[in-house]
Amino acid sequence: MITTGNDNKPAIRFDLIAQEGEARAGVLTTRRGEIETPVFMPVGTAGTVKGIRFEELESEELDPKIILGNTYHLWLRPGIETIRECGGLHKFIGWQRALLTDSGGFQVWSLGALRKIDEEGTHFRSHVDGSAQFLSPEISMEVQAALGSEIVMAFDECAPGNATHEETLKSMSLTSRWAKRSRTRFDQLQGEGADTGRAVTTNCLSGAQAIFGIVQGASHLSLRRESLAQTVEIGFDGYALGGLSVGEEKPVMFEVIREIAPVMPADRPRYLMGIGTPEDLIDAVAAGIDMFDCVLPTRNGRTGQAFTSSGKLNIKNAQWAKDSRPIDELCNCSVCRRHSRAYLRHLYLSGEMLASILLTHHNLAFFLDTMRAVRQSIRSGVFHKFRREFTERLNANGE
Ligand SMILES: [Zn+2]
Numbered sequence: 125m126i127t128t129g130n131d132n133k134p135a136i137r138f139d140l141i142a143q144e145g146e147a148r149a150g151v152l153t154t155r156r157g158e159i160e161t162p163v164f165m166p167v168g169t170a171g172t173v174k175g176i177r178f179e180e181l182e183s184e185e186l187d188p189k190i191i192l193g194n195t196y197h198l199w200l201r202p203g204i205e206t207i208r209e210c211g212g213l214h215k216f217i218g219w220q221r222a223l224l225t226d227s228g229g230f231q232v233w234s235l236g237a238l239r240k241i242d243e244e245g246t247h248f249r250s251h252v253d254g255s256a257q258f259l260s261p262e263i264s265m266e267v268q269a270a271l272g273s274e275i276v277m278a279f280d281e282c283a284p285g286n287a288t289h290e291e292t293l294k295s296m297s298l299t300s301r302w303a304k305r306s307r308t309r310f311d312q313l314q315g316e317g318a319d320t321g322r323a324v325t326t327n328c329l330s331g332a333q334a335i336f337g338i339v340q341g342a343s344h345l346s347l348r349r350e351s352l353a354q355t356v357e358i359g360f361d362g363y364a365l366g367g368l369s370v371g372e373e374k375p376v377m378f379e380v381i382r383e384i385a386p387v388m389p390a391d392r393p394r395y396l397m398g399i400g401t402p403e404d405l406i407d408a409v410a411a412g413i414d415m416f417d418c419v420l421p422t423r424n425g426r427t428g429q430a431f432t433s434s435g436k437l438n439i440k441n442a443q444w445a446k447d448s449r450p451i452d453e454l455c456n457c458s459v460c461r462r463h464s465r466a467y468l469r470h471l472y473l474s475g476e477m478l479a480s481i482l483l484t485h486h487n488l489a490f491f492l493d494t495m496r497a498v499r500q501s502i503r504s505g506v507f508h509k510f511r512r513e514f515t516e517r518l519n520a521n522g523e
Contacts, residue, residue, distance in 0.1 A: 133328060133329055133330035133331075134328075134329060134330060134361075135155070135329060135330050135331075135332045135333060135334035135335075135361055136152060136153060136154050136155075136274070136275070136329065136334040136361055136362070136393075137152070137153040137327075137328075137329065138150055138151075138152050138153075138161075138362070138391065138392060138393050139151050139153070140390075140391075141503060142502050142503045142505070143502070144502050144505055144506075144507045144508065145410065145507070145508065146385070146386050146410060146411055146412035147162075147409050147410050147412065147502050147507045148161070148162070148409075148412060148414060148502065149161065149162070149499050149502035149503050150393075150414060152393055152414075152415075153327055153329065154190075154222045154274040154275070154329070154334070155222075155274060155321070155323040155325045155327075155329050155330075155331050155332075156214075156220065156221055156222040156223075156274055156321075156323065157189055157221060157222060158189070159189040159190050159222060160189070160499055161393065161414040161415060161499070162405070162409045162413065162414050162415070162416070162495055162498055162499060162502075163188075163189070163190065163414070163415050163416070163495060164188070164405065164416045164417070164418075164491050164492060164494075164495045165188065165190050165191055165192050165224060165415065165416065165417040166181070166188050166191050166192070166417075166421070166422065166488055166491075166492075167191070167192045167194075167417055167418065167419045167422065168191045168192055168193050168194075168217070168219075168223075169192075169193075169194045169197050169419075170194065170197045170198065170201070171193060171198060171213065171216065171217040172217070173191055173422060173488075174422045174423075174426065174484065175422060175425060175426060175480050175481050175484035175485075176422075176481065176484055176485060176488065178217075178218055178219055180485065181488075182221075185456075185457050185458060185489055186485075186488055186489055186492055187492065188221075188488075188492060189221055189222060190221060190222040190223065190224060190274070190275075191219065191221070191222075191223060191224075192223070192224050192225070192226065192417050193213055193223050193224070193225045193226075193271060193273060194225070194226055194228070194231060195225050195226055195227055195228035195231075195264060195267050195268055195271065196226075196228035196231035196232060196259070197231070198213070198267075198271060199228065199259075199267045200250050200251075200252050200257070201252050204266075204267050204270045204271075207270060207271060207320075208270045208320060211320065212270070212271065212272035212320030212321050213225075213271040213272055213273065213320070213321070214272060214321055222274040222275070223271070223272075223273040223274055223275075223321075224273055224274065224275040224277070224417070225268045225271050225273035225275070225276060225277065226277050226397075227261075227264045227268070227276075227277040227278060227279040227280060227306070227338075228259050228264050228267070228279070229246075229259075229264070229277075229279045229280045229281060229282065229302075230280075230282055230366070230397070230398070232246045232248050232259055233246075233281065233282045235248050235249070235251070238251075241281060241298075243298070243301075244258075244260055245258055245259055245260030245261065245263070245279075246258070246259050246260070246281075259279070260279070260305075261278070261279040261302045261303075261305040261306040261309060262305060262309040264279040264306065265279070265306055265309040265310045265313055266309070266313065266318070268333070269310075269313040269314075269318040269319045269320070269333065270318065270320055271320070271321075272319055272320035272321025272322070272333070273321060273333065274321065274333065274334060275333070275334050275335070275336060275361075275362070276310060276333050276334065276335045276336070277335070277336050277338060277364065278302070278303045278306035278307065278310075278335060278336065278337050278338055278360070279302050279303075279305075279306050280299045280302060280303070280338040280340060280366055280367075281295050281298045281299045281302065281340070282295070282340065282366060282367040282370060283295035283296070283340065283341075283342040283367060284342070284370055284371050285342060285343060285367075285368075285369075285370045285371035285372030285376070285377075286342075286343075286371055286372060287342045289344055289347070292340075292341060292342040292344050292347050293347060295340065295342075296340045296341050296347050296350070296351045299338065299340045299351065300351065300354040300355070300358075303337050303338070303354070303355055303358050303360075304358055306335070307335065307337075307358050307359070307360070310333075310335050314332050314333065319332060319333050321333065334361035334362065335360055335361055336360050336361060336362040336363060336364050336393075336395060337355040337356075337358060337360035337362075337363055337364070338355070338363075338364045338365075338366040338367075338397070339351045339352045339355055339363060339364065339365050339366065339384065339388070340366055340367045341367070341380075342367060342372070343372050343376045343377075343379070343380060345379070345380065345383050345384075348380055348383070348384050349384070349387070352384060352387065352388060356389060360392070361392065361393075362392045362393040362394070362395060362415075363388050363389060363392055363393075363394055363395070364394075364395040364396070364397050364415075365380070365381065365384060365385065365388075365394070365395070365396050365397065365413075366397045366398075368380060368381070368396070368397070368398070368399060369398060369399050369400060377399075378407060378411075381396065381407075381408050381411045381413065382411045385408070385411040385412040385413050386411060386412045388412070393414045393415055394412060394413050394414045394415065395413070395414065395415035395416075396408050396413045396415070396416055397417065398417060398418060398419075399416065399418055400416075400418055400420070401420060401431070402431055402490065402491060402494045402514075403514070403515065403518060405491075405494070405495065405498075406494070406498060406511050406514060406515075407511075409498055409502075409507075410507070410508075410511060416495075418491075420487075420491075421484065421487035421488045421490070421491045422484050422487065422488070424436075424483075424487060425480060425483035425484035425485075425486070425487045425488075426480040426483070426484065428440045428472045428479070428483065429483075430451045430452070430483055430486055430487060430490075431487050431490045431491065432451060432452035432454075432455070432490065433452055433454045433455070433490075433514075433517050433518070434452070434517055434518060434520060435518050435519075437451060437452075437465075439451075439465065439468050439469050439472050439479070439483065440469065440472060440473065441469075444465035444466060444468075444469045445466060445469060446466050447464060447465040447466050448464045448465075448466060449464065449465055450463065450464065450465070451463075451465060451468065451483075451486050452486070452490065455486065455489065455490060455493070456493075457485065457486050457489035457490070457493075458485070459482045459483075459485050459486040459489070460486060460489075463482060468482060468483065494514075497510065498510065
């Protein structure tokens with residue numbers, strides 16, 4: 125049982141339903157409903173999953189049970205006082221299902237030359253107005269309590285994918301000290317009732333927020349194992365693999381995932397942060413990952429790129445000019461049922477906003493459908509067959 129907060133009930137519950145090799149199918153119960161895993165969480169950076177209305181997101185063909193919010197973006201704009209006064213993030217944006225918020229650590233780290241990291245936290249310049257800002261584990265926990273997300277992420281520091289052993293060790297040790305400070309401040313805030321999303325639940329949960337710890341260590345497996353041990357020692361409701369897809373080669377990234385995911389605590393959800401393509405998701409599921417988020421379906425949708433069962437499709441290509449087929453002939457989403465490649469290409473080249481909206485919709489449908497099929501295949505004991513067929517279809521065409 126996972127326990128957070130000042131009563132003995134857990135903040136979340138994680139039940140494994142089926143396992144095939146390392147691949148797991150489970151149910152993550154939160155104060156705002158059940159989430160079947162493995163799960164893909166669409167990214168709602170600034171309180172919106174870009175290019176799609178919440179009604180559509182909630183419709184049966186998409187239907188994610190959880191989305192992400194970004195602490196860094198929401199903290200800088202509209203600001204935490206505004207969100208708190210509007211009743212927390214769920215109420216502010218009009219989304220009653222579960223939310224996971226990141227800690228802001230990665231966004232601040234991505235600012236590169238614009239930030240300076242010391243023991244206390246990170247000093248940086250706001251990308252919104254250039255003002256001097258400071259983010260620390262304590263502040264991140266305060267912001268995430270005000271947002272009222274179901275799952276809070278510890279504040280971490282990321283080392284670049286090609287960081288040396290020495291640099292990585294330094295960064296990882298800082299992440300570990302910050303994880304402790306995150307945990308301490310998180311517990312205080314739960315005790316003080318600072319969580320705006322606190323709910324009365326009927327499912328034997330405490331109604332409080334849950335907090336996940338983050339494993340760092342770049343591509344150094346020994347440091348990854350050390351980081352995992354330190355994070356588990358502090359104790360979290362779930363564990364994430366962070367600091368991947370930050371400049372290292374893909375085989376290196378998958379070596380870390382394959383070595384570390386299976387030894388992460390089996391009774392807690394395992395979350396791979398910020399990754400990846402549909403085939404990456406399936407490969408990581410095979411290593412024992414339960415949760416994913418990525419901007420690819422929404423971001424690539426806005427730049428004219430569609431994900432399909434036979435690989436990526438660039439809608440700008442002249443070869444689609446008179447093509448009456450849907451983006452993906454195997455996709456049953458409303459965009460593929462109604463519109464042709466020729467029409468979508470025309471919209472994109474004309475700069476029509478509907479191009480982004482329709483491509484985003486299809487891409488989200490494709491990611492979410494793929495994960496539905498992954499869950500079903502694990503539950504039926506045919507995941508490895510599903511994975512092989514998915515890969516074969518993808519490689520049969522390949523743009
Ligand atoms: Zn579609």
